[in-house]
Amino acid sequence: MTHKTPGTATWDLSMRSHQLWRMMAENLQQQGLDPMVELGWKKTGSLLVARTREESDKLKGRVKQLSEAGLKAEYLCSSDLSKQEPDLLVDKDTAAAFLPDDCQLDAHRTVAYLEKGNRNFASKGRYAEFYDDPVKCFIRSDSNGGVEAVQTSKNILYSKKAIIVAAGCWTGSLMQDLFRNWGVEFHVPVTPRKGHLLSLQNFNSLHLNHGLMEAGYVDHPSISGLSSDHGRNLSVSMTATIDAEGNLLIGSSREFAGFNTDLDEYVISHIWKQVAEFFPKLKMLSLSDLSASRKVRIGLRPYMPDGKPAIGPVPGLSNVYVAAGHEGGGLSMALGTAEMVVDVVLGRAGKVDSAPFAVDRVLE
Numbered sequence: 033m034t035h036k037t038p039g040t041a042t043w044d045l046s047m048r049s050h051q052l053w054r055m056m057a058e059n060l061q062q063q064g065l066d067p068m069v070e071l072g073w074k075k076t077g078s079l080l081v082a083r084t085r086e087e088s089d090k091l092k093g094r095v096k097q098l099s100e101a102g103l104k105a106e107y108l109c110s111s112d113l114s115k116q117e118p119d120l121l122v123d124k125d126t127a128a129a130f131l132p133d134d135c136q137l138d139a140h141r142t143v144a145y146l147e148k149g150n151r152n153f154a155s156k157g158r159y160a161e162f163y164d165d166p167v168k169c170f171i172r173s174d175s176n177g178g179v180e181a182v183q184t185s186k187n188i189l190y191s192k193k194a195i196i197v198a199a200g201c202w203t204g205s206l207m208q209d210l211f212r213n214w215g216v217e218f219h220v221p222v223t224p225r226k227g228h229l230l231s232l233q234n235f236n237s238l239h240l241n242h243g244l245m246e247a248g249y250v251d252h253p254s255i256s257g258l259s260s261d262h263g264r265n266l267s268v269s270m271t272a273t274i275d276a277e278g279n280l281l282i283g284s285s286r287e288f289a290g291f292n293t294d295l296d297e298y299v300i301s302h303i304w305k306q307v308a309e310f311f312p313k314l315k316m317l318s319l320s321d322l323s324a325s326r327k328v329r330i331g332l333r334p335y336m337p338d339g340k341p342a343i344g345p346v347p348g349l350s351n352v353y354v355a356a357g358h359e360g361g362g363l364s365m366a367l368g369t370a371e372m373v374v375d376v377v378l379g380r381a382g383k384v385d386s387a388p389f390a391v392d393r394v395l396e
Contacts, residue, residue, distance in 0.1 A: 033046060033047070033050060033078075033098070033103060033131055033134055034078040034079070034080045034098070034105075034129055034130075034131045034134060034245070035080055035245060035249050035250045037097070037250075038097045038098060038100070038101035039097075039101075041340055041385070041388035041389065042339070042340055042341075042361065042365070043101070044384045044385065045365050045368045045369065045372070045384050045389075046361065046364055046365055046368070047101075047368075048367075048368040048371070048383050048384050049364055049365045049366060049367045049368035049369070050135075050364070052367035052368060052371065053073075053135070053137065053367055054135070056071070056367070057071065057073045057135075068276060069141075070141065070142075070145045071137050071138065071141055071142045071145055072136070072137055072138020072139075072140075072141040072142065072275065072276035073135060073136070073137055073138075074135065074136060074276065075133065075134075075135045076134060076135065076136050076242050076243045076273065076274075077130065077131060077132040077133070077134050077241075077242045077243070078130075078131050078134035078242055078243045078244070078245070079108075079113070079116065079117065079128045079129070079130055079242050079243070079244045079245075080094070080128060080129040080245055080246075080247055080249070080250070081113075081120070081126065081127075081128045081244055081245070081246050081247060081270075081310065082125075082126065082127050082128065082246075082247040083123075083125065083126050083246070083247070083310075084125055085125045087127075087247040087248075088125060088126070088127035090247070091107060091127055091128065091129045091247060092107055094129050094250075095107040095129050098129070098131065103131060103133070104131065104132055104133050105129060105130065105131050106129075106130040106131075106132070107127065107128075107129060107130075108127060108128045108129075108130050109127055110122050110123065110124055110125070110126045110127060113126060113127060113128045116128075116130070116241060116242065117240065117241055117242065117244065118239070119238055119239050119240070119311055119313055120244070120310060120311060121309070121310055121311065121312050130242075134243065136243055136273060136275075137363060138275060138276045139363055141276065142363070162184060162186075162187060162189070165184045165185055165186045165187060166184060166185055167182055167183070167184050167206065167210070168183045168184060168185060169182075169183045169209070169210055169213050170182060170183070170195075170210045170211075170213075170214075170352075171183055171188065172214070178349060178350055178351060179191065179195055179349055179351060179352050182195060191351060193351065193377060194351050194352075194353055194377045195351060195352050195353070196353045196354070196355055196373060196377075197210075197352070197353070197354050197355070197356070198354075198355040198356055199356060200222075200332070200334045200356060200362070201222055201223065201224035201225070201291075201332045201333065201334040201335070201356075202224075203220055203222045203334065203342075203354060203356035203357070204219065204220045204221060204222040204223070204356075207219075207220055207354070218346070220342055220354060220356070220357070220391065220394060221336065221337055221394055222334045222335070222336060222342070222356050222357045223288065223334075223335045223336075223337075224288075224289075224290060224291050224332040224333070224334070224335070225286055225287065225288055225332065225333040225334075225335040225359065226285075226286070226287045226288070226289045226292060226293065226330065226331075226332055226333075227283070227284055227285055227286055227287070227330070227331055227332075227333055227360070228283065228284070228285045228295075228296065228299045228300060228303060228328060228329070228330055229281060229282070229283040229284055229328070229329040229330075229331075230281070230282050230283060230300060230303055230304070230326060230327075230328055230329075231275070231279050231280070231281050231326065231327040231328070231329060232279060232280040232282070232322060232325055232326055233279050233325045233326070233327065234278055234279065234325065235279065235280040235322075235325065237313055237314075237317060238272075238280060238311055238313055238314065240272060240273065240274050240280070242273075243271075243272075243273040244270070244271065244272045244273065244310075245269065245270060245271045245272075246269050246270040246271075246310065248269050249269040249270075249271065265287060265288055266285060266286070266287045266299065266302070267285070267286045267287070268283075268284070268285045268286075268299070268302050268303055268306050269283075269284060269306070270282075270306050270307050270309070270310050271283045271284050272307060272310070272311070282303060282304075282307045283303055284303070284360075285299045285302065285303060286333070286360075287299070288335075291332065293330045293331070293332065294330075295328055295330060300319070300328060301319060304319045333358075333359045333360050333362075334356050334357050334358060334359060334362070335357070335359050336357035336359065336394065337394075338393075338394070339359070340357070340388060340389055341355070341356060341357040341358045341359075341365070341369065341389055342354050342355075342356055342357045342389060342390075342391045342393075342394055343355050343369055343372055343373060343376075343386060343389040343390075343391075344376055344386055344389060344390050344391050345376065345391065346391055347391065347392045353373060353376065353377065354391050355369055355370075355372075355373050368383075368384060371383065371384075372384055372386050372389070
């Protein structure tokens with residue numbers, strides 16, 4: 033939560049999701065399971081690091097905001113920050129916003145856990161998987177013109193209550209394809225935003241006690257990009273944490289490159305250089321020497337121009353809903369989004385106001 037801004041719509045959704053994730057972790061413990069094993073869940077605490085006097089002054093205001101919003105937040109001066117993270121480069125102007133209750137999840141472990149739980153409902157006819165069976169089009173009802181089913185390459189899936197399109201950065205193009213057969217233009221402006229994350233396996237040269245990110249990360253998801261010497265629209269901000277398996281994860285980059293997911297060594301070197309500015313120990317290491325222990329994760333974040341996901345019904349179609357456009361906050365907002373969709377579909381009052389995320393606010 034350290035880089036989220038109180039008072040915004042995404043703040044409320046993130047807070048609710050954080051609460052639901054904690055409840056899930058506690059429920060696992062009550063079942064005798066380990067949330068660390070099942071979800072990669074651990075209470076790391078997070079640090080938003082400032083390196084200039086101007087950034088440090090802004091962090092004081094952010095800590096005040098976060099505290100007033102109900103979170104435990106502390107402002108750490110340079111000497112206090114050095115005690116928390118000895119390997120971090122700290123000078124007289126360095127400071128940090130510290131949220132000791134922040135937690136982290138492992139996406140792969142969490143998805144596997146949820147999938148396993150869902151499969152328990154398959155025998156009751158309440159769950160089925162259709163992997164490698166892409167959606168082709170909607171099927172409209174002859175009686176009322178509404179959507180009654182989804183045509184895939186191998187099946188026709190009929191809807192009893194709702195059809196929810198939650199296809200990440202592919203949502204916009206998918207919706208256009210689904211509506212094209214009707215001669216209707218429907219545009220949800222979800223754009224793929226490519227990101228690289230570097231994982232160093234069993235990396236022992238750097239010790240971290242918390243999840244860290246630089247103060248500039250607060251604006252990182254919303255800025256259009258920074259021009260590099262290659263004339264590209266690329267932005268890179270320092271993030272660093274240790275995952276559930278003890279690997280060092282560092283990043284991160286954001287770039288509009290269409291649906292391209294190819295590895296770009298220039299971006300990796302840019303990330304390494306940026307992180308090394310915060311951790312001097314890394315400057316003594318060559319990235320090429322780490323080729324045997326490194327892995328690179330490349331993905332496409334579903335970017336929305338106004339920084340808010342689209343969650344809710346599609347205008348004119350009573351049973352079709354969209355849930356997409358969370359950019360880099362999909363995991364942190366996942367459970368709150370799921371709850372919001374269910375509340376909207378069932379017509380009941382929600383824990384979080386869904387109006388700011390209405391689909392019709394972004395239609396062109």
